[in-house]
Amino acid sequence: MKQRALLSTMLTALVTTGLLAGCAAEPKPTQGGKEPTVANVRNQVVNVYSARNYPVDERLYAQFTKQTGIRVNVLKGNAEELIERLKREGQSSPADLFVTVDAGVLNNAREHGVLQPLAATAIAQNVPWRFRDKEDYWVGLATRARVIAYAKARVRPDQLATYEDLASERWQGKVLVPSSTSLYNQSLVASLIQVDGEQAATAWVQGIVRNMSRKPEGGDRDQVRAIAAGAGDVALINTYYYGQMLHARDQEEVKAAQQVGIIFPNQQTTGTHVNISGVGLTKAAKNKANAIKLIEFLTAPDAQALIAQENGEFPVNPKAEQPELLKSWGAFKAQQIDFAQLGADNKQALEILTAAQWQ
Numbered sequence: 523m524k525q526r527a528l529l530s531t532m533l534t535a536l537v538t539t540g541l542l543a544g545c546a547a548e549p550k551p552t553q554g555g556k557e558p559t560v561a562n563v564r565n566q567v568v569n570v571y572s573a574r575n576y577p578v579d580e581r582l583y584a585q586f587t588k589q590t591g592i593r594v595n596v597l598k599g600n601a602e603e604l605i606e607r608l609k610r611e612g613q614s615s616p617a618d619l620f621v622t623v624d625a626g627v628l629n630n631a632r633e634h635g636v637l638q639p640l641a642a643t644a645i646a647q648n649v650p651w652r653f654r655d656k657e658d659y660w661v662g663l664a665t666r667a668r669v670i671a672y673a674k675a676r677v678r679p680d681q682l683a684t685y686e687d688l689a690s691e692r693w694q695g696k697v698l699v700p701s702s703t704s705l706y707n708q709s710l711v712a713s714l715i716q717v718d719g720e721q722a723a724t725a726w727v728q729g730i731v732r733n734m735s736r737k738p739e740g741g742d743r744d745q746v747r748a749i750a751a752g753a754g755d756v757a758l759i760n761t762y763y764y765g766q767m768l769h770a771r772d773q774e775e776v777k778a779a780q781q782v783g784i785i786f787p788n789q790q791t792t793g794t795h796v797n798i799s800g801v802g803l804t805k806a807a808k809n810k811a812n813a814i815k816l817i818e819f820l821t822a823p824d825a826q827a828l829i830a831q832e833n834g835e836f837p838v839n840p841k842a843e844q845p846e847l848l849k850s851w852g853a854f855k856a857q858q859i860d861f862a863q864l865g866a867d868n869k870q871a872l873e874i875l876t877a878a879q880w881q
Contacts, residue, residue, distance in 0.1 A: 672755060701738040836848065
């Protein structure tokens with residue numbers, strides 16, 4: 523309820539201040555004294571509902587505005603809440619784009635009927651098919667790998683090769699994880715259902731629960747800090763959090779990350795779990811042409827390189843330059859999964875986590 527109220531307050535503020543131009547604000551007279559039409563006002567904006575909350579996004583939106591003259595208005599919030607808002611608003615919604623951090627959530631948005639297909643050749647040229655919806659209802663902006671983090675002082679990298687290794691008796695009392703409410707954990711389990719089957723995924727979750735060094739708590743950065751503090755030896759984290767910590771302004775963050783190494787699991791078997799951060803064109807988009815221009819801009823090599831440099835995410839555009847940190851990790855084998863299926867398998871994944879008492 524608090525999140526819903528916050529979103530409502532934010533949208534009201536945007537409308538009151540006239541930031542959602544062409545949606546609720548009164549058109550301002552031009553220099554010639556004539557009032558522009560609503561269509562003309564709309565042509566100067568693109569409105570984004572975003573569940574991403576990274577400084578690099580704001581920087582890119584500002585660059586896009588400078589380059590095109592099109593203003594980007596952003597309403598941030600929880601992904602599920604934003605989908606519900608889009609459903610409730612229907613065709614009256616001011617949103618042109620929906621941005622979020624999980625392919626399963628993107629597919630849920632499609633299933634709820636709030637997105638429409640993207641018909642843009644430039645986007646297809648920027649982003650390989652495996653990072654796009656099969657019918658182009660959404661497209662990836664970046665990817666992140668879910669890897670195994672380990673204490674350099676206490677663990678040899680050759681002791682770990684797979685996700686399955688973490689569930690073995692060897693790591694009893696040494697595994698650190700966020701709670702079952704973590705979408706990253708839910709999507710990992712959903713991916714294991716795809717590649718290994720429900721029975722194997724269930725056994726893996728049960729093994730992780732047996733091996734936990736403490737109750738699940740905190741986010742991925744907290745797991746890295748806990749390893750550095752000796753609360754556990756291994757953890758599941760997303761690569762971009764680790765990269766951000768290594769380059770943080772807070773030296774304590776840097777020191778913690780420097781005590782931790784990462785392993786890309788399952789390189790000889792099914793591959794490392796990778797998820798997508800992406801964007802979809804809303805069904806109610808009033809500024810469709812501008813919205814497509816923004817997606818084209820965000821998936822072009824320069825913007826992709828900045829996302830990789832500033833946020834530690836892997837670019838979806840293969841022509842984008844990667845920063846030295848990402849290059850140092852080398853190429854790796856990723857799971858071959860249907861990203862859209864992550865949403866369909868989320869309920870089953872959550873049931874498995876709950877049944878195993880992964881808190």
